[in-house]
Amino acid sequence: MSVKSAKSFKAIPSVGGRLLIDREIKQYAKKYGMIEPFSDKLNSKGVISWGLSSMGYDIRVTDEFKIFTNVRNSLVDPKKFDPEAFVDFRGHECIIPPNSFVLTRTVEYFRIPRNVLTVTMGKSTYARCGLIVNVTPFEPEWEGYAVLEISNTTPLPAKVYSNEGIAQVLFFAADEACSVSYGDRKGKYQKQKSIVLPKILK
Numbered sequence: 133m134s135v136k137s138a139k140s141f142k143a144i145p146s147v148g149g150r151l152l153i154d155r156e157i158k159q160y161a162k163k164y165g166m167i168e169p170f171s172d173k174l175n176s177k178g179v180i181s182w183g184l185s186s187m188g189y190d191i192r193v194t195d196e197f198k199i200f201t202n203v204r205n206s207l208v209d210p211k212k213f214d215p216e217a218f219v220d221f222r223g224h225e226c227i228i229p230p231n232s233f234v235l236t237r238t239v240e241y242f243r244i245p246r247n248v249l250t251v252t253m254g255k256s257t258y259a260r261c262g263l264i265v266n267v268t269p270f271e272p273e274w275e276g277y278a279v280l281e282i283s284n285t286t287p288l289p290a291k292v293y294s295n296e297g298i299a300q301v302l303f304f305a306a307d308e309a310c311s312v313s314y315g316d317r318k319g320k321y322q323k324q325k326s327i328v329l330p331k332i333l334k
Contacts, residue, residue: 149306152248153187157303160245166303168241180257182297189301190255192239193280195294197226198327199234213330226292228263228284237277237327239295244270246309251302252278258298262286265299273315276324 152160161170171183174190182190198218205217218235228234244250249272254265266281280298284290292298315322320333 149304151187152303152305154184156305157184157189160248160303164245165243166245166248168243169239180255180293180296180298185300187302189240189303190297191252191278191299191301192295193282193292193298194237194239194277195222195224195226196327197221197223197234197236197292198329199226199228200232201229210330211332215329218329224294226294228282228290228292230284230287230289233281233283234292235327235329236280236282236292238280238298241275241277242270243275244272244314245305246272246313247306248272249304249306251304252299253302254299255297258282258292261290263290263292267299270301271314271319272310273313274319275315275322277326279321279324279327 157166158170158172160166161168167189174181174183174185182192184190197220199221200217201219202217205214208217226234226236248270250270252265252267252269254263258265262285264283264285266283267278270278282292282298320331321328
């Protein structure tokens with residue numbers, strides 16, 4: 133099967149919303165404080181890249197980690213999660229045990245506008261090493277540091293570098309604002325300032 137040149141494909145008009153491009157992300161960051169701190173360029177010299185890219189923003193991982201351990205637990209229950217399942221760690225580098233994971237958070241603080249939803253994808257550099265980054269969507273009017281789950285799928289210890297890129301956030305803007313936002317619902321992870329563990333509202 134031959135590969136066609138990109139010039140042979142015509143752009144398809146968006147319906148009901150679209151992906152924000154670099155200059156729009158910059159405008160939203162300035163107008164709404166959508167990303168703080170914000171870098172208007174991609175920083176990549178000697179580090180795993182972070183900052184503004186063509187159609188997204190590469191976020192950084194902080195130096196605060198909760199490393200999962202099965203020493204004290206025999207069951208993981210999202211409704212009754214035991215904090216003892218983690219070992220707290222802080223440092224420039226974090227070693228994730230084989231077939232295990234860590235929880236951490238972003239360096240950046242987010243304020244998502246009412247007409248925006250995000251999707252986050254792990255960076256290729258880590259994916260090629262067997263590290264998978266899991267982040268749920270940032271909903272309209274959600275605010276806070278994003279909690280990240282980084283899984284080591286390999287049978288060997290794996291290293292994550294603090295204050296460097298970890299994933300890319302894509303911002304999708306709808307033509308209209310939603311009727312009920314995450315802020316309106318007073319979501320349980322609103323304005324989180326730390327690595328918040330799973331919780332169920334009572």
